[in-house]
């Protein structure tokens with residue numbers, strides 16, 4: 001009785017943000033001191049036992065992380081993105097917009113142009129000024145080039161239903177299937193199957209797409225490592241490029257940019273593909289909360 005209790009480690013600061021309802025736990029770690037393994041990330045992203053999110057964005061200086069140190073002369077900040085199951089993905093399009101919004105929110109950058117390092121390389125971002133009513137300005141990201149490497153004959157399947165799909169790589173892999181109705185894919189509680197076997201050795205994000213009008217589509221997505229989400233930025237870019245090719249539009253051949261509006265369950269993204277192959281994505285990004293994890297929960301994460 002009366003002994004001095006052991007000092008408690010401080011709780012970990014975090015924020016919560018989303019882009020078209022693709023939501024993320026944001027963990028500021030400017031000097032790269034945290035070692036959050038897959039189990040810790042999955043716990044943070046758990047919607048019942050943690051903060052909850054489709055993924056985690058760790059905000060670290062490029063120079064302080066071995067995965068991005070080689071990019072430090074081109075981008076001060078590195079987006080260390082993880083899926084909600086703790087797995088690492090090369091790229092997250094909505095994540096980059098939310099990451100940029102966080103940098104403004106934290107006073108680390110001003111609205112305007114900036115660069116962000118990702119595992120898929122450096123991405124150029126433009127953050128618009130907030131509207132006069134305080135509405136956060138939209139964020140545009142240069143997502144780089146889409147690759148459509150084939151092979152022909154890819155299919156995705158859910159239960160008994162099978163659809164042909166297009167392989168599109170936006171830094172991460174996507175299988176894009178055009179369907180007659182978005183409910184055809186059912187509940188999407190489990191990952192759609194893909195064939196031929198082995199075509200996606202690292203797993204794949206699967207998009208189901210319907211037409212809404214000229215250069216206007218709507219989609220659902222089952223994300224590798226996160227399940228069905230309400231939006232996927234790389235998925236929307238993959239869908240826009242696949243829809244353009246299906247519609248006989250290729251900016252590289254015509255010299256004319258092509259813009260598609262992509263509606264997702266969580267909102268709308270506008271995707272423009274340029275004659276040089278670059279794909280730009282524009283949409284909203286918001287910070288909705290900030291707080292501190294309980295010290296014991298923090299200790300369990302970092303143990």
Ligand SMILES: N[C@@H](CCC[C@H](N)C(=O)O)C(=O)O
Pocket residue numbers: 022055083088089090091092093094095172173205223224225226229231232233234235
């Ligand atoms: N939601 C993201 C994509 C996140 C990564 C994806 N689940 C993968 O494993 O490739 C986006 O907005 O692009």
